[in-house]
Amino acid sequence: MPSWNDGTLKSDIIAYVDKVTKKGSPDFIPEEFRIATFDNDGTLWAEKPYVQELFAFYKVKKMVEAKPELAQKQPFKAVVEKDKTFFEKGGDKALIELVAATHTGMTEDEFETSVNDFFKNAKYPGKNVTVRQIRYQPQLELLNYLRANGFKTYIVTGGTIEVVRAISQDFYGIPKDQVVGTSFKYKYDNAKNAVQREPALDHFNDKEGKPVGIQLHIGQRPVFACGNEGGAGDIAMLKYSQGNKYPSFQLLVNHNDSIREYSYQEKDNASLNAAAKNKWHVVDMKKDWKKVFSDN
Amino acid sequence: MPSWNDGTLKSDIIAYVDKVTKKGSPDFIPEEFRIATFDNDGTLWAEKPYVQELFAFYKVKKMVEAKPELAQKQPFKAVVEKDKTFFEKGGDKALIELVAATHTGMTEDEFETSVNDFFKNAKYPGKNVTVRQIRYQPQLELLNYLRANGFKTYIVTGGTIEVVRAISQDFYGIPKDQVVGTSFKYKYDNAKNAVQREPALDHFNDKEGKPVGIQLHIGQRPVFACGNEGGAGDIAMLKYSQGNKYPSFQLLVNHNDSIREYSYQEKDNASLNAAAKNKWHVVDMKKDWKKVFSDN
Structure with missing residues (x-):
C-alpha cells in the first residue's frame, strides 16, 4: 500500500489482516467469511458534489x-x-x-x-479531472490488498445500484453483483422480454438501510467495513460489522484535507463520536494518505 | 461430466462452452459476463416434497x-x-x-x-436418504464444469433465500451472495445490533419474479440458464437469458423418470411447450443422466 504513510493506522490494518489470515491462529477467518464492505461516496471517491x-x-x-x-x-x-x-x-x-x-x-x-x-x-466540477480521477488511490490499494488476502470486496452505497455497477469493475475491480445500493422497483415486461424500471423506491441503502442491504445481497455480516464521516451514512454498517462473531475491523475516513481534497464535518460529529466510542479506526486524510487521488 | 450419457445434449453443452470461451472466436464471452443461473427445487435437487x-x-x-x-x-x-x-x-x-x-x-x-x-x-421422506443425497449428481458436475470454464454460477430459487444460503456453499460450491431467492422484509434493530425478520413478503422469486431477482442481485442477464418443468417457475428466467446480447444456452429438466426419481408434468405443458417453441435444450432425465442422485 505505497500511498499510505507509515504509521499506526497502516500497521493496524496490516496486523489485522495478518492475524485473521494466518492458519492455526485463534483469530483465523475462513475465506468464505472474509467479507469487506466499502461505502462509495466520500469513501472510495469524492462526494463534493455526488x-x-x-x-x-x-x-x-x-x-x-x-x-x-x-x-x-x-x-x-x-x-x-x-x-x-x-x-x-x-x-x-x-x-x-x-x-x-x-x-x-x-x-x-x-x-x-x-x-x-x-x-x-x-x-x-472544481477539480478539472475525469470522474475516474476522483477515486482515492490509497483505497484502491487497500481493496487490492484485501483481495490478495482472500477477502471478497463489496461496495455498499447510498447511491443507486446500477449507476455504481456501471463502473464498479472498471474503477474498483468489483463485479456488478458485489454492489449493494439504493434500488427502485422492477417489473418484468413479458412482451418486451425486459426488466422495466418503476418510479417507486424499493430500498434506500443509507444509514440503517445498509445492514438491511447487506443482509439481502450478501447474506452475512462483514468482518471489515469502511465508511466516511460527512453524512452519518455509515455508522450503522460499521456497528453491524462489529457484531460479527469473528474479529472485525472498522475504518472511517475523516475529510480533513482542505488542500488536497475537501474539509467537511458533520454538525453533531456523530460519525467521529461513534468511532471514538466504539474504537473504530479513523483515516486522518492529511496524515495517513501520501497521495489522495488516482492519476488515471 | 461422467454422469451425463454421451449424446446430443451433452455434446451441445460442451460445444456451447467451447465456442464462448475460445479467445478470438466471434462468439467469445468475456469472463465477467459468463453468468449461469440455476433454479434449485427440481433442478439441482428433488422437489417432491419441497x-x-x-x-x-x-x-x-x-x-x-x-x-x-x-x-x-x-x-x-x-x-x-x-x-x-x-x-x-x-x-x-x-x-x-x-x-x-x-x-x-x-x-x-x-x-x-x-x-x-x-x-x-x-x-x-420416501427416499430414506439425507437431504444432501437428493442433489442431482449430473448437475453438480455441470456446475463444476461451468466454473472451470470461467462461469460464475448462481442459484435463482423460488425458495426463501436464507434457507438455501445455509447449504449453498457446502452442497453446491455456491457462496451465499450468489443465491437469489424469495425474501421477507428486514429491519435493522439498533438496540440489538441485528437484522430483524419482519412478517411481510418482500420479493417472491418465482416465475416473472425471477428476472426481477436477477436484476436486483446479479445486475445482468445470464448467458446460461437452467430450470425445470413441473411448476412453470422458470419460463421467464430462460426467456430472459435468451434476450442476452451474447450467445446463450437454455436448459430445462424434464421429470420423466418415475423409477429413479419422479415423474410429473404440468397440466398445460407450459414449460415443455416454451422449450419447443424457443429451441431450449431439454434434459430427458431417463436418457441423459447415467446416474440421478449424489451418493454423499
Missing part, C-alpha cells in the same frame, strides 16, 4: 433536449433554471423525485446505456 | 414444543393435526402464512441457527 447528482443533471439535459416541454415541468424546471431553492425547500423528497424522474420509466437496458454514455465523458 | 416444506414443519414442531398453546392456532394447528384441507383450501395464501409464521419475527442470527439445526439431521 457523481449521482452529476448524472441526474446530465439526464435532465438529455431528456429536455429530446422533449423540450419538460423544461416547464418540475423537477426538470428547477434544474434547467438552476433554481436551488426548489431542492433546498424540498429536501430529500425533492431529490428522490428528481432521481425517480431521471432513473425510472424505461427498461433496464435503456437505462444502462444512458449511464454508460454519461461516464464516457463525465468531468468532475 | 425441502422448504420440511423445514417449515420442523419449525412448527419446535415452536409448538416451546409454546404448546400454538397447537390451537392456525396455521400451526393444521400442521399438528395433519389437516391437508386447510392448505388445499387456502392455496398460496395459506402456504405464505405458514412460511411467514415460521420464518419471521426473530433476528437473522436466530433464524439462521434454526436453519442450520434443521439441515444437520434432515431426512428426505
Whole structure:
C-alpha cells in the first residue's frame, strides 16, 4: 500500500489482516467469511458534489433536449433554471423525485446505456479531472490488498445500484453483483422480454438501510467495513460489522484535507463520536494518505 | 461430466462452452459476463416434497414444543393435526402464512441457527436418504464444469433465500451472495445490533419474479440458464437469458423418470411447450443422466 504513510493506522490494518489470515491462529477467518464492505461516496471517491447528482443533471439535459416541454415541468424546471431553492425547500423528497424522474420509466437496458454514455465523458466540477480521477488511490490499494488476502470486496452505497455497477469493475475491480445500493422497483415486461424500471423506491441503502442491504445481497455480516464521516451514512454498517462473531475491523475516513481534497464535518460529529466510542479506526486524510487521488 | 450419457445434449453443452470461451472466436464471452443461473427445487435437487416444506414443519414442531398453546392456532394447528384441507383450501395464501409464521419475527442470527439445526439431521421422506443425497449428481458436475470454464454460477430459487444460503456453499460450491431467492422484509434493530425478520413478503422469486431477482442481485442477464418443468417457475428466467446480447444456452429438466426419481408434468405443458417453441435444450432425465442422485 505505497500511498499510505507509515504509521499506526497502516500497521493496524496490516496486523489485522495478518492475524485473521494466518492458519492455526485463534483469530483465523475462513475465506468464505472474509467479507469487506466499502461505502462509495466520500469513501472510495469524492462526494463534493455526488457523481449521482452529476448524472441526474446530465439526464435532465438529455431528456429536455429530446422533449423540450419538460423544461416547464418540475423537477426538470428547477434544474434547467438552476433554481436551488426548489431542492433546498424540498429536501430529500425533492431529490428522490428528481432521481425517480431521471432513473425510472424505461427498461433496464435503456437505462444502462444512458449511464454508460454519461461516464464516457463525465468531468468532475472544481477539480478539472475525469470522474475516474476522483477515486482515492490509497483505497484502491487497500481493496487490492484485501483481495490478495482472500477477502471478497463489496461496495455498499447510498447511491443507486446500477449507476455504481456501471463502473464498479472498471474503477474498483468489483463485479456488478458485489454492489449493494439504493434500488427502485422492477417489473418484468413479458412482451418486451425486459426488466422495466418503476418510479417507486424499493430500498434506500443509507444509514440503517445498509445492514438491511447487506443482509439481502450478501447474506452475512462483514468482518471489515469502511465508511466516511460527512453524512452519518455509515455508522450503522460499521456497528453491524462489529457484531460479527469473528474479529472485525472498522475504518472511517475523516475529510480533513482542505488542500488536497475537501474539509467537511458533520454538525453533531456523530460519525467521529461513534468511532471514538466504539474504537473504530479513523483515516486522518492529511496524515495517513501520501497521495489522495488516482492519476488515471 | 461422467454422469451425463454421451449424446446430443451433452455434446451441445460442451460445444456451447467451447465456442464462448475460445479467445478470438466471434462468439467469445468475456469472463465477467459468463453468468449461469440455476433454479434449485427440481433442478439441482428433488422437489417432491419441497425441502422448504420440511423445514417449515420442523419449525412448527419446535415452536409448538416451546409454546404448546400454538397447537390451537392456525396455521400451526393444521400442521399438528395433519389437516391437508386447510392448505388445499387456502392455496398460496395459506402456504405464505405458514412460511411467514415460521420464518419471521426473530433476528437473522436466530433464524439462521434454526436453519442450520434443521439441515444437520434432515431426512428426505420416501427416499430414506439425507437431504444432501437428493442433489442431482449430473448437475453438480455441470456446475463444476461451468466454473472451470470461467462461469460464475448462481442459484435463482423460488425458495426463501436464507434457507438455501445455509447449504449453498457446502452442497453446491455456491457462496451465499450468489443465491437469489424469495425474501421477507428486514429491519435493522439498533438496540440489538441485528437484522430483524419482519412478517411481510418482500420479493417472491418465482416465475416473472425471477428476472426481477436477477436484476436486483446479479445486475445482468445470464448467458446460461437452467430450470425445470413441473411448476412453470422458470419460463421467464430462460426467456430472459435468451434476450442476452451474447450467445446463450437454455436448459430445462424434464421429470420423466418415475423409477429413479419422479415423474410429473404440468397440466398445460407450459414449460415443455416454451422449450419447443424457443429451441431450449431439454434434459430427458431417463436418457441423459447415467446416474440421478449424489451418493454423499
